[in-house]
Amino acid sequence: MVKKGILEDVGCPWWICWSFDNPLRQLVHNSDQLLKDLVEPGDTGLDLGCGEGYFTIDMARLVGPTGRVIAVDLQEHMLKVLRRRAIRVGVTDSIETVVGSPDVLNVDTRVDFVLAFWMLHEVPDKDRLLGEIAAAMKPGARFLLVEPKWHVSQESYALSLKLAEAVGLIRVEDRSVRLSMATLLTKTDI
Secondary structure, three states, rough: OOOOOOOOOOOOHHHOOOOOHHHHHHHOOOOOHHHOOOOOOOOOOEOOOOOHHHHHHHHHHHHHHOOOEEEEEHHHHHHHHHHHHHHHOOOHEEEEEEEOOOOOOOOOOEEEEEEEEOHHHHHOOOOHHHHHHHHHEEEEEEEEEEEOOOOOOOOHHHHHHHHHHOOOOEEEEEEEOOOOEEEEEOOOOO
């Protein structure tokens, strides 16, 4: 199922994605290690700016056949590659793809986990996106925000965290992710 939905007209070009979304990336960003204590069988996960599905595929394995992953990207080409990868590894039934737009996230499902890996800095209206992320999260849901150190300043990252807190997300802990600044947040029980 493909929906139209807050990320269109921004983002990494599809033709450059393979330079960092390839098998060698496991040496730097082991997706199983990164996700294993955040995603459980039966969960509903949201992978924002999923690209070709580097994290989506492992997230789908972790949620299992009773769970679901909503993969959002602004480029249909990225989602097309993701769907082919999902077919190859047998997790197609656990993944729903959503084409983003600048106006609305367009995710009408409440989720247990959100991953925004190296993408928030590309969104012009971070405040609005973070508000929509918070609205999509179930109480107690987890949100892992990861931004690249060489591309996003510490000041800009701190501002993103303040915006997240302003929409009701609580900072749980900073995480160690290579080449990145990473923070785990959760939604209050309101």
